[in-house]
Amino acid sequence: MVIERTLSMAKPDAVEKNCIGAVVARLEQVGLKVVAAKMVLLTRSEAERFYAVHKGKHFFETLVTFITSGPLLAMVLEGENAILKNREVMGATDPRKALPGTIRGDFAKDIGDRMERNVVHGSDAPETAKNEIGFFFGEMEIFSR
Ligand code: IDP
Numbered sequence: 001m002v003i004e005r006t007l008s009m010a011k012p013d014a015v016e017k018n019c020i021g022a023v024v025a026r027l028e029q030v031g032l033k034v035v036a037a038k039m040v041l042l043t044r045s046e047a048e049r050f051y052a053v054h055k056g057k058h059f060f061e062t063l064v065t066f067i068t069s070g071p072l073l074a075m076v077l078e079g080e081n082a083i084l085k086n087r088e089v090m091g092a093t094d095p096r097k098a099l100p101g102t103i104r105g106d107f108a109k110d111i112g113d114r115m116e117r118n119v120v121h122g123s124d125a126p127e128t129a130k131n132e133i134g135f136f137f138g139e140m141e142i143f144s145r
């Protein structure tokens with residue numbers, strides 16, 4: 001049994017839609033525990049650093065503009081297989097392909113082809129989780145069980 005940490009964000013569209021509580025509830029329902037949380041308004045250079053892996057892709061500028069458009073809720077989630085579990089409850093990157101019952105499937109169906117507005121972010125692997133958690137939080141801001 002592996003207890004992992006992962007970085008989650010309720011993106012600016014979630015804050016805008018007033019559904020961050022619902023997002024957190026979905027995460028808690030699958031056994032993920034919020035062990036750190038804060039609202040953050042990223043600067044452009046911070047966003048470019050956070051999404052550096054996507055630099056050069058066609059959606060990079062759109063994504064950076066969107067993620068800096070308002071505050072987001074950054075969280076550290078902890079639990080068994082937290083990285084994969086979070087990815088599963090988030091649903092597919094493209095909300096048009098996300099299944100009902102997933103966060104993106106239920107809260108981002110209205111976004112058309114504006115795929116950047118898909119409500120949540122989740123780390124995709126242990127190494128990225130470590131880096132992304134460190135981007136937002138110091139160890140003393142994380143309240144592990
Ligand atoms: P993920 O968030 O499911 O891991 P990634 O491929 O890592 O998906 O992409 C990061 C984010 O970039 C996505 O969550 C989404 O907001 C945005 N994105 C990905 N592909 C596109 C696209 O084709 N158009 C617009 N935004 C995109």
Ligand code: MG
Pocket residue numbers: 122124
């Ligand atoms: Mg990703």
